[in-house]
Amino acid sequence: MMYDVVIIGGGPAGLTAGIYTKRAMLKALLLEKTGVGGQIIVTDLVENFPGFQEISGADLAKKFEEHAQKFGLETKSMVEVSGIEDKGKTKLVKTSEGDIEAKAVIIATGTTPRKLGARGELDFIGRGVSYCATCDGFFFREKVVVVVGGGDSAITEAIFLTKMAKKVYVVHRRDKLRAEKINQEHAFANPKISFVWDSVVEEIAGKNVVEKVIIRNVKTNATSEIKTDGVFIYVGLIPNTAFANVKKDEWGFIIPNDKMETSVRGIFVAGDCRVTPLRQIATAVGDGAIAAVSAERYIEEISA
Amino acid sequence: MMYDVVIIGGGPAGLTAGIYTKRAMLKALLLEKTGVGGQIIVTDLVENFPGFQEISGADLAKKFEEHAQKFGLETKSMVEVSGIEDKGKTKLVKTSEGDIEAKAVIIATGTTPRKLGARGELDFIGRGVSYCATCDGFFFREKVVVVVGGGDSAITEAIFLTKMAKKVYVVHRRDKLRAEKINQEHAFANPKISFVWDSVVEEIAGKNVVEKVIIRNVKTNATSEIKTDGVFIYVGLIPNTAFANVKKDEWGFIIPNDKMETSVRGIFVAGDCRVTPLRQIATAVGDGAIAAVSAERYIEEISA
Numbered sequence: 360m361m362y363d364v365v366i367i368g369g370g371p372a373g374l375t376a377g378i379y380t381k382r383a384m385l386k387a388l389l390l391e392k393t394g395v396g397g398q399i400i401v402t403d404l405v406e407n408f409p410g411f412q413e414i415s416g417a418d419l420a421k422k423f424e425e426h427a428q429k430f431g432l433e434t435k436s437m438v439e440v441s442g443i444e445d446k447g448k449t450k451l452v453k454t455s456e457g458d459i460e461a462k463a464v465i466i467a468t469g470t471t472p473r474k475l476g477a478r479g480e481l482d483f484i485g486r487g488v489s490y491c492a493t494c495d496g497f498f499f500r501e502k503v504v505v506v507v508g509g510g511d512s513a514i515t516e517a518i519f520l521t522k523m524a525k526k527v528y529v530v531h532r533r534d535k536l537r538a539e540k541i542n543q544e545h546a547f548a549n550p551k552i553s554f555v556w557d558s559v560v561e562e563i564a565g566k567n568v569v570e571k572v573i574i575r576n577v578k579t580n581a582t583s584e585i586k587t588d589g590v591f592i593y594v595g596l597i598p599n600t601a602f603a604n605v606k607k608d609e610w611g612f613i614i615p616n617d618k619m620e621t622s623v624r625g626i627f628v629a630g631d632c633r634v635t636p637l638r639q640i641a642t643a644v645g646d647g648a649i650a651a652v653s654a655e656r657y658i659e660e661i662s663a
Numbered sequence: 664m665m666y667d668v669v670i671i672g673g674g675p676a677g678l679t680a681g682i683y684t685k686r687a688m689l690k691a692l693l694l695e696k697t698g699v700g701g702q703i704i705v706t707d708l709v710e711n712f713p714g715f716q717e718i719s720g721a722d723l724a725k726k727f728e729e730h731a732q733k734f735g736l737e738t739k740s741m742v743e744v745s746g747i748e749d750k751g752k753t754k755l756v757k758t759s760e761g762d763i764e765a766k767a768v769i770i771a772t773g774t775t776p777r778k779l780g781a782r783g784e785l786d787f788i789g790r791g792v793s794y795c796a797t798c799d800g801f802f803f804r805e806k807v808v809v810v811v812g813g814g815d816s817a818i819t820e821a822i823f824l825t826k827m828a829k830k831v832y833v834v835h836r837r838d839k840l841r842a843e844k845i846n847q848e849h850a851f852a853n854p855k856i857s858f859v860w861d862s863v864v865e866e867i868a869g870k871n872v873v874e875k876v877i878i879r880n881v882k883t884n885a886t887s888e889i890k891t892d893g894v895f896i897y898v899g900l901i902p903n904t905a906f907a908n909v910k911k912d913e914w915g916f917i918i919p920n921d922k923m924e925t926s927v928r929g930i931f932v933a934g935d936c937r938v939t940p941l942r943q944i945a946t947a948v949g950d951g952a953i954a955a956v957s958a959e960r961y962i963e964e965i966s967a
Contacts, residue, residue, distance in 0.1 A: 375713045375945060382711055382801045384826040407686055409679045409948050410714060410726045412733050422714045429716050493956060497686045518963060522688040545963060617921075618940045636922045637953045641679060644713050645949025649941045652797060659822060659849065 362388045364654050365452045365461040367440050368599075370397020371640045372630025373467035374423040374432075375647030376654075381430035383655045388461070389427070389434040390454065396420030398469050398631065399640060403485030406497065408640045419640070440468075442602050445623050448661050453602075462661065463654040466603055466613060466621070467629045467647065470638070473595035475507060477572075479563035480592070487569025487589045490596075492516035493639065499524050499589045505572050506530070507560055508593035514538035514546050516593060521551040528585055530555045530574055555585070563590055598632040608634050619650040625661070627654050666692045668958050669756050669765040671744050672903075674701020675944045676934025677771035678727040678736075679951030680958075685734035687959045692765070693731070693738040694758065700724030702773050702935065703944060707789030710801065712944045723944070744772075746906050749927050752965050757906075766965065767958040770907055770917060770925070771933045771951065774942070777899035779811060781876075783867035784896070791873025791893045794900075796820035797943065803828050803893045809876050810834070811864055812897035818842035818850050820897060825855040832889055834859045834878055859889070867894055902936040912938050923954040929965070931958050 364380050366373045369391035380387040389395075399405065402416030411419060427434075435456070443464055444451035452459040472490035474480060480488055489495040492506075496519060504524045506517040509531035515538070520527050529546070534556045536543050546552050555574060561582065562573040569590055575582045598611045606614045606622035612635075613621055613628040621628050629646035631638040668684050670677045673695035684691040693699075703709065706720030715723060731738075739760070747768055748755035756763040776794035778784060784792055793799040796810075800823060808828045810821040813835035819842070824831050833850070838860045840847050850856050859878060865886065866877040873894055879886045902915045910918045910926035916939075917925055917932040925932050933950035935942040 371713065378711055378713060379797075383797075383823065384801075407682055407952075408714070409675065409682060409730055409951075410712070410723060412730050419714060426713055426716050493683075493687075497688075515960065519687065519959070541964070637956050639949075639952050641952040642949040645943075645946040647713075648711075648943050648945040652941050655823070656819065660845070 360460065361449070362386050362459065362461040363658055364388075364463045364465060364651070365390060365450070365459055366465045366467060367452070368397065368467035368469055368630070369395035369424070369434065370467060370469050370630060370643065371399060371423055372469070372643035372647040372650075373397070373465070374427045375644040376465045376467060376629055376651040377427035377432040378430055379648050379651030380654065381427070381432050383651065385655060385658070387432060388459065389432055390438045390440060390452070391434060391436045392439050394436050395424045395434060401484055402494070404498070405494070405640065407494065440602050443604065443626060445626070448625070450625055462658050463625045463627065465627045465629055465650045465654055466600065466632060467650070468599035469631045470596045470598045472592065473597055475560055475592055475594060477560045477563055483563050483565065483569050483590070486567065487565065488563060489589060489591050490593070492519050492591050493637070495589075496520050496523050501525050502588035503586065504528070504589040504591060505560070505585055505587045506591045506593060509533060509536040509538065510593065511538045511542060513593035514542045516591060517552055518542070518545055518549060520591065521549055525551065527552045528555055528587065529553070530558050530560055530572075532559050532577060533557065560590070600632050618653040619646055620653060625657055664764065665753070666690050666763065666765040667962055668692075668767045668769060668955075669694060669754070669763055670769045670771060671756070672701065672771035672773055672934070673699035673728070673738065674771060674773050674934060674947065675703065675727055676773070676947035676951040676954075677701070677769070678731045679948040680769045680771060680933055680955040681731035681736040682734055683952050683955030684958065685731065685736050687955065689959060689962070691736060692763065693736055694742045694744060694756070695738060695740045696743050698740050699728045699738060705788055706798070708802070709798070709944065711798065744906050747908065747930060749930070752929070754929055766962050767929045767931065769931045769933055769954045769958055770904065770936060771954070772903035773935045774900045774902050776896065777901055779864055779896055779898060781864045781867055787867050787869065787873050787894070790871065791869065792867060793893065793895050794897070796823050796895050797941070800824050800827050805829050806892035807890065808832070808893040808895060809864070809889055809891045810895045810897060813837060813840040813842065814897065815842045815846060817897035818846045820895060821856055822846070822849055822853060824895065825853055829855065831856045832859055832891065833857070834862050834864055834876070836863050836881060837861065864894070904936050922957045923950055924957060929961055
């Protein structure tokens, strides 16, 4: 059984690629490691995908899935991909359910935010714990938030959060930042930001929503607490691309051109797992559409 | 009155930029030449914006507009922009209602499809006449369609349409194509495509929907008709960018980097009016989000 396109990953990018490949009358199969939906299904409230003023991530994922199914997209859940063998005009997608042949592959496997490992962290996701200030910052107007991390993402997002929050604490395990100098200067100059150096978050606590974090100074071992409404965690984003033998940056994000072509002809990428200036549902659907149209043109090219 | 961001154009790209700038707590103003909505308001049925299985372009535009308004986006209709004066940290947007000052500008003015000028063309838009096969091709499964044009868009879309339509006529005013050689070869080899050379469409006719086109051979002046369900017109796309003094390609499409920055610092671009491999609602919303976040970071940078 030869597919035109195998799409790996069932988040917004993969499902949009599914809609576009099916509307282009291609034989397409979407593989998903767990269930369809991707990272957004753990998102409590989405306010910034145009057309939906307020929707839960799970409901939006369901709408995307139904939309793709309407056009007959075949999907398989609980299938793990371990590699893609490039046989020229055919790609062999190696999976936990055996090999699948396709003319083109679209990688839309997303990222996994690196967890702090603090007590309570997982319990409060969507109830004060967030991994995306662009997504969730607006919910913290006139509130107090803690940002954990010292890299560029942590610092630019801390600055961003000062536009909404009345107070932003940056908790960092070292005594200096890794972020670009200019970002550091802006953060130091910002009166709403306070730095808590040499410290790690040990626990995130509250009744129904986050109320405080307990931090430990790694030099003195002293613990203290900060009362806060939110905790934004920026300690790294892991692209789910280990299986893919295409060109990536030093962190593992796949490097595409503007047509979402990767370094291997016939393998395309879409969404959060690529090198990109922004990771949002709005950008993922754009990527998915482009990857699908590029895959369609590629298949036409090799078929003639 | 100084705005943080002036957004020029109220289609999906501009309205998404509006949602994102307002959620970033920026003072933003959206200017629109006619009414809000953009090119999609003339689209009868949209099936490929994820989350909405079937929606009219006008209804989708309304949802985008309401979404932006919910976050307090200020909009002005019936305002024509004639230029942007770059005064460094301030931009002066020259409009039919006077000058407007802003720290950053997002250009999201879209394109205008070049019209054939055939009788009936405008009457049948959305009822058989289309300017986008990726958008509307799926509605013509097992039908007959006419493609007008001889460039790369016309020919790649004619090939694309053979996947749905049972027959595709390509009507071209010359006796050879301008499209890339490889596209020509694929089109000539495709048994579903017939070429009608040296011919122009004089009239598109039907009762409620398109039923036929009347063509005239420009060498013999003889007229004839082709029975058809659809007419896809690919005689050029005009970017609405004449007012903008930023780097463009030879056709006037604005050249951005991946952050949607143009050649002028503080001026950003989003959507159809930029150089891009695909012009869809899905890609426009991605662009709008990126342009807004880039504008926000730029304003932070110049403000410190």
